[in-house]
Amino acid sequence: MSLRSFRFDPSLTREFIAFGGSLYAGGARRVPPFRREIIRQLSPDFYFYQRAGNDHRRFLAYRAGRVAGRIAAMVNAEIRDGDRLPVGLVGFYECVDDDGVAAELLAAAREWLRTEHGVRRIRGPMNFDLWHGYRFLTKGFDREPYYGEPDNPAYYPEQFELGGFAPLRAWNSIEINGREKLEALIAPWRKRHELLLERGYRFVPATRLDLRKEWPALHGLIDRSFDGFPDYTPIPFTEFKALLSGVGFALAADVSGFVYDQAGRAVSFGVIFRDLAGAVRAMNGRITPLGALRFLSRLRKRRRFNFFAAGSLPEEEARGTGVGRAGFFAMIDESLRRGYSDFIFAQMPKDQPIQAFFRRLKIEPQREYTLYEREA
Secondary structure (H helix, E strand, O other), X not given: OEEEEEOOOHHHHXXXXXXXXXXXXXXXXXXXXXXXXXXXXXXXXXXXXXXOOOEEEEEEEEEOOEEEEEEEEEEEEEEEOOOOOEEXXXXXXXXXXXXXXXXXXXXXXXXXXXXXXXXOEEEEOEOOOOOOOEOEEEEOOXXXXXXXXXXXXXXXXXXXXXXXXXXXXXXXXXXXXXXXHHHHHHHHHHHHHHHHHHHOOEEEEHHHOOHHHHHHHHHHHHHHHHOOOOOOOOOOHHHHHHHHHHHHHHEOOOOOEEEEOOOOOEEEEEEEEEOOXXXXXXXXXXXXXXXXXXXXXXXXXXXXXEEEEEEEOHHHHHHOOOHHHHHHHHHHHHHHHOOXXXXXXXXXXXXXXXXXXXXXXXXXXXXXXXXXXXXX
């Protein structure tokens, strides 16, 4: 077996990208990422490579002359440990089911991070930051995947653990099918929603907004809402727009939106996606006329929704208005009005307070995701 390391070598980058597709060729479960998005993220002009203090190195493993694995080692200058020292990241990980290949890849990434940047902790999988893909799926491999879910073979977590990584944080997803359980879930927040309406708060769906004008507000609102979340880092507005544009086709704009306070300030948001896993799978990672036809054909058959993200301004949370819970009620209540009754509440931290409401209804998580860490 042999290893090659590089940064922006065009030929090796093509091999790096191609291996991510060939490894899953024929996999019926796979929801492939869009190829052009991966190319964008690995191109020299991608925003990550322009920031002072950021660095990376890519590695390809070869077995019998063929690519058998890939990994990227990264330093994001804004992600630091408790002593304010940079934390090493490993991401874009793909590997055959061979623990020896995995060990070589992880050791090479670790050695580069340790010798070139002196990091003390390494986390992964994480592609640059929390915005561009992180965590492994660790439970729920028997479930139908949804668009935006971490997607990996079951042996990847085992390879990381054999490489000295241990679970750092965990998330889960909970799927609810049927109107009755959804109504029971949101019932405790109905009065809070009515009270805030009486106080002058407004719950505005995205269909009533010019989203292009609201993007700056949403960008700032997300930054403020997630400030202090472990490993969260802001991204430039241009990159935020690129990401939002890339998933705009999946946005359920009729039930996503903002909450505005009495002064007309956006204080909370919620994002719900239509689950387009089957439609995106039909495109096979490429945007072509034939792929678009396949996408539209599958799109008409999908009625599952993905409650993907929500947040509120810290000062609003500190006031104890309950705007987050009221906004949650408003979105699910409107969804039920429109006949949407199959939901995935996606990738929630295991210690998030809302988990108690699912437990109250005896609804158990069906999927789990894990971020790993090890000493350098």
